Amino acid sequence: MTTALDPAGELKLVIFDCDGVLVDSEGPSCRATAEFARSKGLSISDEEAHQRFAGMALPQIVTELEHEIGHALPAETAVMLRENLVQMMQKIAEPVGGAPEMLAGVRSLGLPVRVGSNSSVREMEAKFEKTGMSQYFPENRVHSANDMGCPKPAPDVYLYAAKVEGVLPESCVVIEDSDTGAEAAWKAGMACVLLRPEDMPAPPFWPVEGSVRIAHLDELVPLLRRTLESQTHA
Incomplete structure (x- = not known):
C-alpha cells in the first residue's frame, strides 16, 4: 500500500491529534480523572490514570469507572467532567514544546492541516485559545470523535x-502520541507519525506500514519537507 509518506505517494493533508501532540493537557486531564475516581472510592493513582486513560474519550472513561465501581454513575457524569475540563483548560492549558513553531513550519510548506481528537470541540477551542494556536485551526478544521459518537x-x-478536505485517506498523515490514536490512523489506512520519547514502548501493533516514530516535534517539519521533495522528484 502506498501511503502519504512514500516517495510514490501524495502528501496532501496533515491531521493532528490534540492532546499530547499540540496541547500538553493529558497530564492535567488524567489527574482530574484520577481525583474523580478516588472520590468514588476507587484506588487509582495519577500515574495509573495516565497509563489507562490517555487518549480515551470521556464516555469511554466513565464506562470503565462504572465497571470498576459496580454500578452506573449519574447520566450527566461525562458532561460534568467535560465542563470541568473546559474550565481548567481555559486557565492552565500549555502547548506541547515546539508546537507553535512546528505549526508555522507546516504552514510554510503549504500543507493544509486539520485536527481529529477524542476531546470535544468545546475543549479544543478552550485549549487552542489559551495556547494561542487558534489561528491555525478555524472551527471548521477541528473535528471531535467524541462529538461524532x-x-x-x-x-x-x-x-x-x-472527506471534508476532499482527499483520499492514503494522502493523509496523522500525528499521534497515544496507542488509541495510532490504532485509529492505522484503521483509517493513513500514514502515522508517532510522537513518543525513545525510552517509552511503542504500541503493541507497531510498526505498521507507512509510519514513522519521532521523539520531538522539531523533527516533524524536516520529515514532511523531505517527503514533499521526494514526491516532487519521483
Whole structure:
C-alpha cells in the first residue's frame, strides 16, 4: 500500500491529534480523572490514570469507572467532567514544546492541516485559545470523535477529516502520541507519525506500514519537507 509518506505517494493533508501532540493537557486531564475516581472510592493513582486513560474519550472513561465501581454513575457524569475540563483548560492549558513553531513550519510548506481528537470541540477551542494556536485551526478544521459518537480507536474522525478536505485517506498523515490514536490512523489506512520519547514502548501493533516514530516535534517539519521533495522528484 502506498501511503502519504512514500516517495510514490501524495502528501496532501496533515491531521493532528490534540492532546499530547499540540496541547500538553493529558497530564492535567488524567489527574482530574484520577481525583474523580478516588472520590468514588476507587484506588487509582495519577500515574495509573495516565497509563489507562490517555487518549480515551470521556464516555469511554466513565464506562470503565462504572465497571470498576459496580454500578452506573449519574447520566450527566461525562458532561460534568467535560465542563470541568473546559474550565481548567481555559486557565492552565500549555502547548506541547515546539508546537507553535512546528505549526508555522507546516504552514510554510503549504500543507493544509486539520485536527481529529477524542476531546470535544468545546475543549479544543478552550485549549487552542489559551495556547494561542487558534489561528491555525478555524472551527471548521477541528473535528471531535467524541462529538461524532465514534471515539478512537474507531477511524471515523480521521476519515471524516479527509472527506471534508476532499482527499483520499492514503494522502493523509496523522500525528499521534497515544496507542488509541495510532490504532485509529492505522484503521483509517493513513500514514502515522508517532510522537513518543525513545525510552517509552511503542504500541503493541507497531510498526505498521507507512509510519514513522519521532521523539520531538522539531523533527516533524524536516520529515514532511523531505517527503514533499521526494514526491516532487519521483
